[in-house]
Amino acid sequence: MAATEATNAADEAYDVIVLGAGPTGENVADRAHAAGLSAVIVESELVGGECSYWACVPSKALLRPVTVRSEARRVPGFKDAADGPLDAPAVLGHRDAVVSYWKDDGQVRWLDSAGVDLVRGQGRLAGPRRVVVDGGRVLTARHAVAVCTGSRAVLPPIPGLAEARPWTSRDATSAKTVPGRLVVVGGGVVGVEMATAWRALGASVTLLVRGDGLLPRMEPFAGHLVAESLAEAGAFLRTGVEVREVRREAPGGPVTVVLDSGEEIVADELLIATGRAPRTEDIGLETVGLRPGSWLDVDDSCRVQGVTGGWLYGVGDVNHRALLTHQGKYQARIAGAAISARARGVPILESDPWGAHAATADIRAVPQVVFSDxxxxxxxxxxxxxxxxxxxxxxxxxxxxxxxxxxxxxxxxxxxxxxxxxxxxxxxxxxxxxxxxxxxxxxxxxxxxxxxxxxxxxxxxxxxxxxxxxxxxxxxxxxxx
Incomplete structure (x- = not known):
């Protein structure tokens, strides 16, 4: 059955059901199919997921011109040619093109070529090995259900923040125009990358950080060097501050950010980049004894702990081991191998930390690049x-x-x-x-x-x-x- 043809109303059985068609879910399904198992993906948004449309791909499209210009300005014979401003409409237009204008036709064609079926809609667990999709369609899994629904941005409980409709990471990577003034709250990867991109595109950027520096999960010198560069680019960095209140009087109007000191900063847009939560709040976890909205506790083969029968897997961001696209794809290869091995009755190599069935790198060898300048x-x-x-x-x-x-x-x-x-x-x-x-x-x-x-x-x-x-x-x- 082709990816675009999975529309029968009757209950259907597959060897593997995958919730979420981001890179992680695609790879779980692909590995299962390559091992001879039938697989279906259930997706409520775009096939390709967060990374393809609102995270890695668009953010790097915004950042690449920034780093190219920065490097060119330091190359003899090319400095003068690189001194002008970036062509913001061209950069944003290229960003739109690389995300396929937020259409997933190409990704759907890939699923079709890979032999993986697609069901559109919100999938929810309805007991062991059973998934109900919007509209009443029921899917059953012979061997495994893999939750690959990813994570979402979290808004902290700051008075007035939700009503002010701030940017999250999705808004920051998909905005159609350059804001005149942008306040960024958070000094992690998203905050640093988006402050870098939008400052280079012409926005006046103020970066607010609770701690004493940027990129706190890296060596301290990384944050220091990136902070120096942002300051040289004209961004304003404030460390050791907290946001006490946010006000926006009218939709689309200016937003006022009130700091714990009482100081007020007025901007055209406010980006909140302070954390993420698992997208597990509406997928029926309660029907199998798990708490909705929780991170999934998994073993090294990505099998969810505490679920009778060992049929449920949590792969990628949802297990909170390493919230990175490449690590999700790595886990997907491990989980796919484990699912197919268990389906064939082959012993799992749980005692081998670097074997085919153990996601070890997401504990000992996680690589990450911050595409700052x-x-x-x-x-x-x-x-x-x-x-x-x-x-x-x-x-x-x-x-x-x-x-x-x-x-x-x-x-x-x-x-x-x-x-x-x-x-x-x-x-x-x-x-x-x-x-x-x-x-x-x-x-x-x-x-x-x-x-x-x-x-x-x-x-x-x-x-x-x-x-x-x-x-x-x-x-x-x-x-x-």
């Missing part, structure tokens, strides 16, 4: 996390600007690199890079951390000259002494 990229544990976990470590830092590839890349290059070495095993526990072009440097570190490559063997991985990756040699030299 400069980029910040990290994998594995930070120094503080490693020490809290009880490892005996050595922290090795290097100035990225000191390698030949960096000063050839751009005049005035600024950046820093750090590795965390487990002294007992002499393998890397984590790495962080900040600077232009470091996003493409991260996968080498991810391989080293996930593969637990001994430092002595890394010594034989020779970086090409003159590239920014030569910082690996400098880090290893500093470690060896």
């Amino acid at each position: 400069p980029e910040a990229a990290a994998v594995g544990l930070s120094a503080a996390e490693a020490e809290r976990a009880g490892y005996r470590v050595r922290v090795v830092d290097q100035d990225l600007a000191a390698v030949s590839g960096a000063y050839l890349y751009a005049d005035g290059y600024r950046g820093r690199a750090r590795i965390i070495v487990d002294l007992d095993r002499e393998v890397l526990l984590g790495a962080t890079f900040v600077g232009h072009g470091v996003a493409e440097l991260l996968h080498s570190a991810t391989v080293a951390v996930a593969g637990e490559v001994p430092v002595e063997r890394l010594w034989h991985a020779v970086p090409s000259y003159p590239t920014i990756s030569e910082v690996w040699l400098r880090l290893l030299e500093a470690y060896r002494g």
